[in-house]
Amino acid sequence: MKRIVLTAAMIVAVATAANAQKIKGSDTVLPLSQKEAENYMKIDPSATITVTGGGSGVGISALIEGTTDIAQASRKMKFDEKQKMQKDGKKVREVIVAHDALAIIVNPANKVTNLTREQLEGIFTGKITNWKEVGGEDMKIVPYSRETSSGTYEFFKESVLRNRNYMNGIMSMPATGAIVQSISQTKGGIGYIGLAYLNESVKPIHVSYDGGQTFTEPSVANAKNGTYPIVRPLYYYYEAGAEGKVKPFIDYILSPAGQDTVREIGFITVD
DSSP states (O other), X not given: OHHHHHHHHHHHHHHHHHTEEEEEEOTTTHHHHHHHHHHHHHHOTTOEEEEEEEOHHHHHHHHHHTSOSEEEESSOOOHHHHHHHHHTTOOEEEEEEEEEEEEEEEOTTOOXXXXXXXXXXXXXHTSOOBGGGGTSOSOBOEEEEEOTTOHHHHHHHHHTSTTOOOOTTOEEESXXXXXXXXXXXXXXXXXXXXXXXXXXXXXXXXXXXXXXXXXXXXXXXXXXXXXSSOEEEEEEEEEGGGHHHHHHHHHHHHSHHHHHHHHHHTOBOOO
């Protein structure tokens, strides 16, 4: 009898392990993955999905090392990262699960509302150091950035800075929430965050990519209709051999119910 009970327990343990998934990476994608996982586990109580952040680079490294099932990323996987997986005989799969608008934020006490891409470039590369240079009061600019492992850090550098280097000594923050908190407490602060993190403790900047002719507020509607310029895809990466394990959850995210959650969190759907 004991042998039969033990065998049954082992079967349950194996089944549970097969239905357990780890998702790691981008802090931007984090709130979406957490909510999607929560909803999915209600539909499938046998599923166990653990979601953690740390940055896109951290998630992709974990995927390469085999310590996560899905890497969530706010940037595309790099060529050398794919090469590392291929050396181990693994093929990577890419899925776009949502889109995100990157919001530039300042302290609510800051009178500046509009900034051009060129002005943002000047601020984050250190060429513009006082708010009076961009129509504000005489006050030092304190730029905040994500760490280099962040996909948001890289996307901002590519899209806004046109691949120019960030200023020396920029305030690098370990998570998006830390940028929001710091700017809410720093009158001269400025930073960038995923739209889903936007709240009343900070003020979003209207951005122009046409030299100051039109300034557009970051919003889901403006990102969707193409008028807001700083928009990017959000990715899931997984190893092809794990497709049977991860695909049911990914299919759920891409379903109408999953995309409803994308809207609720504050991202843009893939349709």
